[in-house]
Amino acid sequence: MEVSQTWLDEHRTAVDCDFRIEGDDGGSDGLPDENWNRPEIVEWLSDNGIDLGIGYKTKSALLSMVDGVLNPAPVVEPVVEETVEETIEETIEEPVEETVEIDDITDEE
Numbered sequence: 001m002e003v004s005q006t007w008l009d010e011h012r013t014a015v016d017c018d019f020r021i022e023g024d025d026g027g028s029d030g031l032p033d034e035n036w037n038r039p040e041i042v043e044w045l046s047d048n049g050i051d052l053g054i055g056y057k058t059k060s061a062l063l064s065m066v067d068g069v070l071n072p073a074p075v076v077e078p079v080v081e082e083t084v085e086e087t088i089e090e091t092i093e094e095p096v097e098e099t100v101e102i103d104d105i106t107d108e109e
Contacts, residue, residue: 032066041066 032041041062045052048069057065 031070032063034063038062045069 032044036044038059041059042052042057045062045065050065050069052062052065
C-alpha cells in the first residue's frame, strides 16, 4: 500500500507498529537524520550537489557529510593590511638677514 507523506503524518498514531514504513521522514523537517535510511541520505546529498567520491560510506559517515553541508566551516578571509602612504611635507624656514646699506641711514637723518 502506498500513501503520501502528508497522509502518514496525519495518521501516524493510527498506523499499527507491525507495518514497515519505507521512505518516511518521520515527520521531520526534510533534513537527513538517524531516522533516514542510507539510500535516502545518499539521494539527499546527491540532490544537494555533494560528490560522494568512490568507496562505500557508512550511514554515520553520510550523516557527517550532511552536517558539513548544513553547518559549513566558516570561511576565514585573509587579513589584508592597508598601507597608508603618508606624504610628509617639511618646510624649513631660514632666517633672513636684513641688510641695511649705510648710505640709506645717513640720508634719513
